[in-house]
Amino acid sequence: MSDDIRDTDIKKAEFGPEAGPETTSINMAVERETQSRVPKIFKAQAFQIFLVLIVIVIIFSIMAPDTFAQFSNLRLVVQNASILGVLGVGMTFIIITSGIDLSVGSVLVFSGVVSAMVMRAMGGDDWGTALVGFAVAIFSGLVWGTFNGILISKAKVPPLIVTLGSLGMALGLAQILTGGVDIRDVPSVLTTTIGYGNILGSVPIISVIALVVILIGAFVLHKTKFGLYTYAVGSSEEAARRVGVKVDRHLIRVYAMSGALAGLAGILSLSQFSTTAIAGQSQTNLNVIAAVVIGGTSLFGGYGTIFGTVVGLFIPAVLQNGFVITGVQPFWQQVAVGAVLIAAVYVDQLRRASAARGASTSLWSHFFRRKNT
């Protein structure tokens, strides 16, 4: 009810009772826009890539209805994508600020190692020990992220270089701490619950944790001032700075958040695999960046969604799973994901170009027009 009243208020404010003849064309433009507001979602790149995902799922379901299109199989896909989902939230924020974080995989490993060592030193196998492990992992990640953020915002070293540096440093330190040997003593309370436990019958707990992180991330990015500033900094750092946005502080917070999420991913990984898997995360950073970019977030900053990142994660995951099940060599997954990645950035370029012209930003109309002319 109150919504209705506010809507009319805004309408009144938009159209204005005193709108003169000069504003008629504006009103028409506003009306045109309100009419097209519903299909606006269909124009978003995240939605278009979502359709691609649906098509892929349908194709595999037809090809392998008894194996692919089973709840147990899809559950497996979701479970395997959960850790990348946690990392993807932080990466989406960073890429929207027109930055990049190459260090997430190494920070994940480092946090897992430190956390595993602390839990081993405590020697317990109870929730108290596990909670300390969580706190240590998240804090380790937070420290790395803050380190990245300070160097990027205050020392003005480009994000690519800073996080390439911390990628090597975090991984190297993890190997120094362990002597290069994986730690395999993980409290069984973690492995049996978060690792491969379920709630509500057969919903993996690790996926529920990832979903909570994703929902909070989407809320913060799309609904709060923190999210708005993230877009503003990526859109025009100078414009944000001039109106008093504390750009440096915001960048530090965004990188710190990504680090903390990598730390959380570290303890989740520890729980899932019962090992620190030091050598197992060398591709993680690139996989996460690919997912974010496939999901329509612009590498040039200022544009992107959490929803897109989630969809972008599932395209490689579903392809991998589908190829294995249908008997295609799974190596094709890398080829296909590479192609999707390049296509996604190409579409982003098209959108940026047409946005600069003030034209329609729909991918379909672009190709449609091409064919007609």
Next chain:
Amino acid sequence: MSTPVLEARGLSRSFGHVRALDDVDFEVYPGEVTALIGDNGAGKSTLVKALSGNLAVDEGTIKFEGQPIQLTNPQQASALGIETVHQDLALAPHLDPVQNVYLGREIMNKGIAGFFGTMDTKAMAKESRRAFDELGATVRSLTSPVGAMSGGQRQAIAIARAVHWANKVVFLDEPTAALGVRQTKNVLETIRRVRDKGIAVVFISHSMPHVIEVSDRVQVLRLGHRAASIETKDTSMEELVGLMTGASTRGAA
């Protein structure tokens, strides 16, 4: 004559060996359009930066409504009701007009929703629409990114933002430089409306016809120094050009 809302006395600022401002005086009166003109390198931008808190001066005093003040950052100037529209407009292209108007000064929700950092977008949209309407600004859409809008629309949004927050002084740095005939007319009309609200407008321009058309007073800078401060009705285009280039001198303050 009333007290100037903003007044500068003996401002100097050097960059290395270059004296960009050399003992400059400057004053702005409420409800007046003051044109600030001068050749390239005369110190117009440096003076505006100094008066909007974007640049520290080596010497001199700045008075706000008769009281000496120290301007150390733009936020401080904003708090006093002084806003600047830069030549590059300083809008975030991916954000919509409402987000740009309120960037850095968002209206937060009350209660628990505000505690979680959410914003009252409806109130901001309503206020922004009012700000645009007040100036007769042609803003095509409140929800499209400003990067997709025309130069005239972006200019209108930037000016509306400045006027929405300023209640004392607005600096406009070459607001008509990149605009067509019709948009220029709108901007000049906007300047008059802002002045009629009792806000002092400082209008920097290279276009003498626009200066003559819209301003009440002209201050001419030449080589970092004020060459003249005259009422627009007492001067002509030829004389202003002569003052800018040093071909003539008159009534230097």
